[in-house]
Amino acid sequence: MRMHWDAFLAAVRERGEYPSRDEAERASRVVLALLGAHLVGGVRSELAARLPETLALVLLNPLQAHEPLSPERFIRATAAWIEGATEKTATWDVSAVLSVVADTAGEDLMDRVLFQLPDGYDLLFGRPRPI
Template identity: 75%
Template sequence: MVMRWEAFLSRVQERGEYATTQEAERAARTVMALLGAHLVGQVRAELAARLPDTFALILLNPLQAAEPLPPERFLRATAAWIEGATEQTAAWDVSAVLSVAADAAGDELTSQILLQLPPGYDLLFGRPHHG
């Protein structure tokens, strides 16, 4: 089941407490581009299949990561891409976007995603009971 664009963004906006959908979209685009660089193969394809088209394309054509970033470096990278962001606001951005992505993915796929990421991402996905 693909999550619709409006539904995805409105959830990100709600969780991130953004004033506008533009802010939510900017966070979502950045986080998806960075996440896509960390996922490979079927897991990335399956997640893309459950996201709105725009985010699916971003996920499938990611920024290239030389190595999987541990969560704190992922947050730093996100902060670097979002104008005016700090590591604290980036943590908020990443959690808002990834928790909605986890909702779209469902528990089983989210568990597979977490297996491809360095330890510590479970909290960012809002799934602290995993791994």
């Protein structure tokens, strides 16, 4: 089931403790554009189907990545795309957005999403895996 735009942004805004909805939207767009470059096939389509339509389009038309980014490089890339961001604030942005994405996706889809990503992304989604 597709999450509504207002509900998604409200959840990101709450988790990220953003003072405005615009900041939550900006973080969501950047993080999902970067994430989309790392997902392929049915997994990306299924995840997009659960996101608000505007963000689904961002996920399906990602920024280009020449290689999978490690979690650390994903955070640095996020910081580079958000004006005034640092690695510390970008970590916060990534965590706020991806934890809402994880809740929206559910466990089965999240397992398949994480299977396509380099090690360590489980922590960015707020879903640490047992060792």
